[in-house]
Amino acid sequence: xxxxxxxxxxxxxxxxxxxxxxxxxxxxxxxxxxxxxxxxxxxxxxxxxxxxxxxxxxxxxxxxxxxxxxxxxxxxxxxxxxxxxxxxxxxxxxxxxxxxxxxxxxxxxxxxxxxxxxxxxxxxxxxxxxxxxxxxxxxxxxxxxxxxxxxxxxxxxxxxxxxxxxxxxxxxxxxxxxxxxxxxxxxxxxxxxxxxxxxxxxxxxxxxxxxxxxxxxxxxxxxxxxxxxxxxxxxxxxxxxxxxxxxxxxxxxxxxxxxxxxxxxxxxxxxxxxxxxxxxxxxxxxxxxxxxxxxxxxxxxxxxxxxxxxxxxxxxxxxxxxxxxxxxxxxxxxxxxxxxxxxxxxxxxxxxxxxxxxxxxxxxxxxxxxxxxxxxxxxxxxxxxxxxxxxxxxxxxxxxxxxxxx
Ligand code: HEM
Numbered sequence: 122x123x124x125x126x127x128x129x130x131x132x133x134x135x136x137x138x139x140x141x142x143x144x145x146x147x148x149x150x151x152x153x154x155x156x157x158x159x160x161x162x163x164x165x166x167x168x169x170x171x172x173x174x175x176x177x178x179x180x181x182x183x184x185x186x187x188x189x190x191x192x193x194x195x196x197x198x199x200x201x202x203x204x205x206x207x208x209x210x211x212x213x214x215x216x217x218x219x220x221x222x223x224x225x226x227x228x229x230x231x232x233x234x235x236x237x238x239x240x241x242x243x244x245x246x247x248x249x250x251x252x253x254x255x256x257x258x259x260x261x262x263x264x265x266x267x268x269x270x271x272x273x274x275x276x277x278x279x280x281x282x283x284x285x286x287x288x289x290x291x292x293x294x295x296x297x298x299x300x301x302x303x304x305x306x307x308x309x310x311x312x313x314x315x316x317x318x319x320x321x322x323x324x325x326x327x328x329x330x331x332x333x334x335x336x337x338x339x340x341x342x343x344x345x346x347x348x349x350x351x352x353x354x355x356x357x358x359x360x361x362x363x364x365x366x367x368x369x370x371x372x373x374x375x376x377x378x379x380x381x382x383x384x385x386x387x388x389x390x391x392x393x394x395x396x397x398x399x400x401x402x403x404x405x406x407x408x409x410x411x412x413x414x415x416x417x418x419x420x421x422x423x424x425x426x427x428x429x430x431x432x433x434x435x436x437x438x439x440x441x442x443x444x445x446x447x448x449x450x451x452x453x454x455x456x457x458x459x460x461x462x463x464x465x466x467x468x469x470x471x472x473x474x475x476x477x478x479x480x481x482x483x484x485x486x487x488x489x490x491x492x493x494x495x496x497x498x499x500x501x502x503x504x505x506x507x508x509x510x511x512x513x514x515x516x517x518x519x520x521x522x523x524x525x526x527x
Contacts, residue, residue: 159406161391163399165233165380169391174342179322179387185223186322190522194220195323199519202316206517209306227318228311230304231384239304239381241374245367246299251499252365252479254506256356257295260450262288262425264351267451267458268411270336270344272418277333278324279521284424289512296513298382314385316518321345321387323520331524345388347411350404353379357397359450363479372397414458422447422459432508433501442501445471470494 161169189195194217201213208228212221246253266272280287294313302308321340328334353376360367367375376397383393394400426447430440445467448456474494480486481495 159392159399159403163395163402164391165231165384165393165395166390167395169389171391174346174389174392175337177342177389178325178338178340179318179342181223181227182318182322182387183325185219186319186520187326189217189220190323190326192217195520195522203517203519206309206312207306208304208308208311210312224315227315227385227387230311230381231390233390234304234381234384235377236304238374238377241370242378243301243303245371245375246303246378247301249360249365250299251482251502251506252360252363253299253356254295255502256359256450257299257352258288258292258505258509259429259447260355260359261348261351263422263447263451263459263461264355264412264455265348266418266422266425267413267455268347268351269413269415269418270339270411271348272415272421273334273336274324274328274339276417276421277331277525278328279523279525281421281525284421285428285512286516288425288428289509289516290518292509293513293516293518296510298378303378304381310382311385313518314382316520318385318387319520320518323522327521327524342389342392343407344411345383345386346392346403347407349379349383349388350400350408354400354404363476364485365479366483376400412455412458414460418458419460422461426461429505433504439501441467442471442497446475446498446501449475467494471498474498 157171157173157175161167161171189198198216198220201215205213212224216224265275275281275287280290294310294317297303297308297310297313300308300310303310325338325340328339357367357372357375376394380393380395384390392403394403426440426443429447430443433439433443441462441464444462445464447459448461448463448468449471451459470492471494474492475498477486477491478495478499481488481491
């Protein structure tokens, strides 16, 4: 069996295909399957086959998107889905029947979704919006460029050629998750998560045709878990490190909105952590081996930080400040992989000013004790959020039909 057919079979067969293919997989693959020790008993599903998520993708969406791409149906699908925005909005007429059936199922909340927790999460996202947007946007962004598989997937897919548009599109989902009406009928989280699931399935098909993509099928369940931990798990760890007061109900609610989002993105219930303890354990298992430097990641980081500097405060001070802030958020090891320059002045200023700003915002530090640099950071964070809120309103998530142009 050719490598391509084996991959196709894996995609179309999902978990079963992956297990079945083990007999012909390399011993290294077989060993790695045994290495997956995170117990499905710690998941929202409570049980599962325990299959290694590195060899599981999305068996419902992947064959569908491959077929839609091969049939040349995507441009019309994108046109029809352009104005499909609200959670409660019926699908437009004219969609291919197989896609309509898929979306009608995929847009449903999981049976375990808890409306009251989702409401509490929305309040939490509102009150901690500044930290969360910064952590998920700048922090998550800088972490993702230090994940070789993700950096290369982003670089060689269509969006890699226009990072401003790409970040604006990604932040559509980020802002949707963080908005007050995220999963209410008038919100847009269900729609944007399902659209993202379709985009990921298209990328799995397209990237394998890229001459630059030598690896396995991209965006496995494991890859998605890795990215997921760079979002809520990383943000929660950082907020705890900064001593942001968070109640038990708030932290459970925040986890819940991301559990639901994981499900909506196509992550299987048996891999979605049920508790923060389970999430921490899973993060420690999947994140460290998935991280490291790449040429593509370094280039993407430079583009992202250049854009951040331009948007926050044009002028000579802004890039060093952004470098320092990014390094502060992700730490020296990741910053070195991303080749984020060290900034002696701003580095020291951010290390003092940011915790003071957090304390001030939480009512734990009086105004006169807040160092001047804190206001530059506060302003930079606000400008950053405003820029992508505005940009995100000008664009929508749509399904790519090509990879990055040569
Ligand atoms: C597209 C979010 C995991 C690679 C997108 C989009 C969003 C998103 C919102 C649509 C925006 C766009 O089209 O540019 C997420 C979230 C993830 C996740 C929340 C996990 C929780 C991953 C992983 C990879 C990946 C693990 C790769 C290893 C991509 C690529 C695109 C994409 C290549 C398409 C870019 C293009 O248009 O060419 N993702 N993603 N994503 N994502 Fe993800």
